[in-house]
Amino acid sequence: MLLKANAMTDTKNQFPQLFLRLAIAVTMLSAVADRFGWWSKENSAWGNMASFEKYTRQLTSFLPETLSTFSAYAATCLEIIFPLMLILGFKTKLAAYGSSILLLIFAISMTMALGVKAPFDYSVWVGSAAAFLLAVQSQYSFSIDHLTKK
Template structure:
């Protein structure tokens, strides 16, 4: 494949990862309403405690805030294409930790149903791409 043939798939993967992660953040702040996965921060904290059952409660709460912070930063970086490789690796590791925690706490089916493994794999695939068209990275490396 030539660079011309894979510009759109690279861009699509970058945007899909970013929008998906930002949607999860929007949910925990109540933007998707009551019928969503969490609907509010309290429900998200309770879910995080369930997934991080192996941590003390204080660290579980800290992990909810840390995950949210990184689930805002990495997707914003992906959206604009700034430090894309770093953001993609960060998103990949974040989603991998989430997938592993879901699997340990809820079983493999939960992580498969939410396609967390696919998101992590996609992020790692994006991270190893040689170029990121339609991005700040591309503009600054010309």
């Protein structure tokens, strides 16, 4: 029995791959929406950017405060750009690798600052691994990348 080198790009896996793209993107955008106060107080982890900056300082206590604050805003910008790219399927490989690395940095920072349990509770390791799995695909169905490849 021969196995395909990249089973996720098999036509029967087009929808699971799209679902993975959308799930990663919506999850990241949900975190951004929380920082902007778009979730109700009951469903919010931070509720505003100032609280997220404070949380980021907790995770990056090894950095000077200015760099820590910068990292909060840089992460937020990337957590907007990468998901939008994933939703559109534009430069999907780049967006998936970027998402994976960003989530990996977040998971490591959470582990160092808050302990092993915290990143598991928020599935940050799973998100990073899922984005990495998406990044290694050879093609992306239902995407701008697929349309422009032809």
